[in-house]
Amino acid sequence: MICPKCRKEFPKNSLFCNKCGTEILVEKIKKVNSNTAIINQQTHDVMTNENPNNKNSLNNTIGNIVIFISWIILICIIIGNVITWQKTNNLRYIISGALAVLGGLFNIYLLSKVKN
Structure with a gap:
């Protein structure tokens, strides 16, 4: 030494x-x-x-899960609207279903923007 x-x-x-x-x-x-x-x-x-890398990967994972669940809910709403549309000719149900689908699409869009 x-x-x-x-x-x-x-x-x-x-x-x-x-x-x-x-x-x-x-x-x-x-x-x-x-x-x-x-x-x-x-x-x-x-x-x-x-560690910032850990936070980013955890946030991305949570964001992806939330977006995936939102898509599943949106698909269920669409299926429910189609069934309701076939069973009834009430315009109120059809319009509310269309608004729910548009709102769901907008929320998924916002979630994907926040995630990035």
């Missing part, structure tokens, strides 16, 4: 420099503490999900 003060070489397991007497143990502790701080920060990021 090399002494940080006088730049002379000394034995690897020595606690003091043989030339100038600098304590080497203090430098080793500083190095270990800095490595520990980095590991602690990485552990904190993982445990609290503060």
Whole structure:
């Protein structure tokens, strides 16, 4: 190893420099503490999900699930409207079904824009 003060070489397991007497143990502790701080920060990021990449992937997954469920609901509304239209000739049911479909399409559009 090399002494940080006088730049002379000394034995690897020595606690003091043989030339100038600098304590080497203090430098080793500083190095270990800095490595520990980095590991602690990485552990904190993982445990609290503060990593931006984790948040983005979780948000994308949730957004995709919500959009998928919205499509399923929209398809069910369309099927229900077709069945209602065949069974009755009431214009009120047909218009309300069409408005529900348009509202669902608009909501899916907005969800996809927010997700991106």
